[in-house]
Amino acid sequence: MPLIHILDDQTANQIAAGEVVERPVNAVKELVENSIDAGSRSIEVEIAEGGLAYIRISDDGCGMEKEDLSLSVERHATSKISTADNIYHIASLGFRGEALASIASVSRMKITARIQGSETAQWISVEGSHITDRGETGAPQGTTVEIRDLFYNVPARKKFLKSERTESGRINTMLGKLAMANPGIAFRLINNGRTVIETPGNGRLLDVLSALYGIDTAGEMLPVSGEEVQMDGFISKPSLLKSSRQYQTFIVNRRVVDNPLISKAMDNAYHSLLPKNGYPVAVLHLRVPPETIDVNVHPQKREIKFSDEQEIFRAVYHSVLRTLTTQSEPEEVAASMIRVPGHDEGNSMGTFLSGKAGDPVLP
Ligand SMILES: Nc1ncnc2c1ncn2[C@@H]1O[C@H](COP(=O)(O)OP(=O)(O)O)[C@@H](O)[C@H]1O
Ligand SMILES: [Mg+2]
Known part of the structure; x- marks a missing residue:
């Protein structure tokens, strides 16, 4: 008797889910990215109990017709590519x-x-990879995805989750980053019935920053532009630092990414002006030819690979340094260095740092 058999769909999907949806924030990110890909102008996210009890994403994008709706929950079903080569040319997330x-x-x-x-x-209801019910109803144009009882059938996964507050904090941070990557889309996040993020969707990045971090922080930001690589965004004056990297957002071709290379380039540029333990607030949006990056290197698509890493490093370093040296006042840089006792001595930064690790996005 053969020992090998093909896994059924439900099992295969659950195994894939282990990589794609480690925690509620991953589900929110995937669903919001779908709404962005659908051409939405306005996206509303509602969560309860850190996303474990309830997640709703409503958009005003292109919607789906009946047949596509059934196909959308099938594995390897996409309207966005048809060959693997497409990944290197497409603009969708x-x-x-x-x-x-x-x-x-x-x-x-x-x-x-x-x-x-x-x-x-x-509408369709889906449970354990099978469509269990369907029907017709009245609703505005667009798509609403509702998720209840995330991980109800994988109790092991729940054990690895942190508190409800931590999980909703992650969702808050992620949605803020997606909003910064898409200033032309109005975002709203409702957490346990309370609106905690609301961005105007008027296309102005500084207004998104102001909505997320407060008007005072937005007022302390300096615009960055790129010469070597097309780039725009804002970095904080050397007088405004945080104690964690949470307030740094890197975006490449509208995709929010974790990229050690960009972080390092920015650190290095600030390094000549500031002590080690503070992190500037930053949002940098790089636009590069799609064929010069590989977006298919991480299960959650959080990381990307640049074909010419040196070029990106140099471009970010020079753009940030140029902004810092030409736009911030020399006295301000000097003053912030004086206010920090013992330069490299760990936690001695006192009130100089204006945030704590794990702070929620909202002021
Ligand atoms: N909010 C949405 N609006 C319109 N179409 C959607 C939306 N979400 C999903 N879809 C459709 O369902 C398909 C499958 O979605 P998904 O499983 O996230 O895969 P992918 O985004 O990689 O194509 C998408 O290709 C798209 O056609
Ligand atoms: Mg998707």
Whole structure:
């Protein structure tokens, strides 16, 4: 008797979900990226109990017609690419066609969608990778995905989650970053019934910063522009530092990324002006030819690979340094250095640092 067998869909999806949705924030990111890809102008996210009890994402994007709605929760089902080569040319954030299938396999999901020109919306309920119910209803154009009881059928995963507050903090931070990457989209986050993020969607990045971090912080930001590589964004004056990297957002071609190379280049540029233990607030948006990056190197698509890392490093370093040396007052730089006793001595920065690690995004 053969020992090898093909796993059933539900099992395969759950295993894939282990990589794609480690915690609630990953589900929120995937769903919001779908809304962005759908051309939405406005995206509303509602969560309860850190996302474990409830997540809802409503958008006003293109919606889905009946047939696509059923296909959307299938594994490897995507409208965004048709060959692997497409990954190196497309502008969409999704491409693997596995997010909805993965999330559906570890939650109870309902999707309601209405396309332009249709009188009614279609909905499906999905449980454990199978469509259990469907129907027609009234709803505005766009898509709403509701997720209840995330990880209800994978209790082992729940053990690795932190407190509700930590999980909702992560969602808060992530949504803020997605809002910075998309200033033309109005974002709202409702946490346990309370609106905690609201951005105007008017296309101005500084207004997003102001909505997230407060008007005072926004007022302390210096604009960055790129010469070697197309780049825009803001970095904080040397007088405004935080004690964690949480307030640093790096975006490449509208994709929020974790990139040690960009972090390092920025650190190095500040290093000549500031002590080690403070982190500036920053949002940098790089725009590079799509074929010069590989976006398919991380299960959660959080990391990317540049084909010419040196060029990116140099470009970020020079742009940040140029901004700091030409736009901040020399006295201010000197003053901040004087105010910090013992330069490299760990925690001796006193009130100089204006945030604590783990602070929520909102002031
Ligand atoms: N909010 C949405 N609006 C419109 N279409 C959507 C939305 N979310 C998902 N879809 C459709 O479902 C498909 C599958 O989504 P997903 O599993 O996230 O894979 P991917 O984003 O990689 O294509 C998408 O390609 C898209 O056609
Ligand atoms: Mg997707």
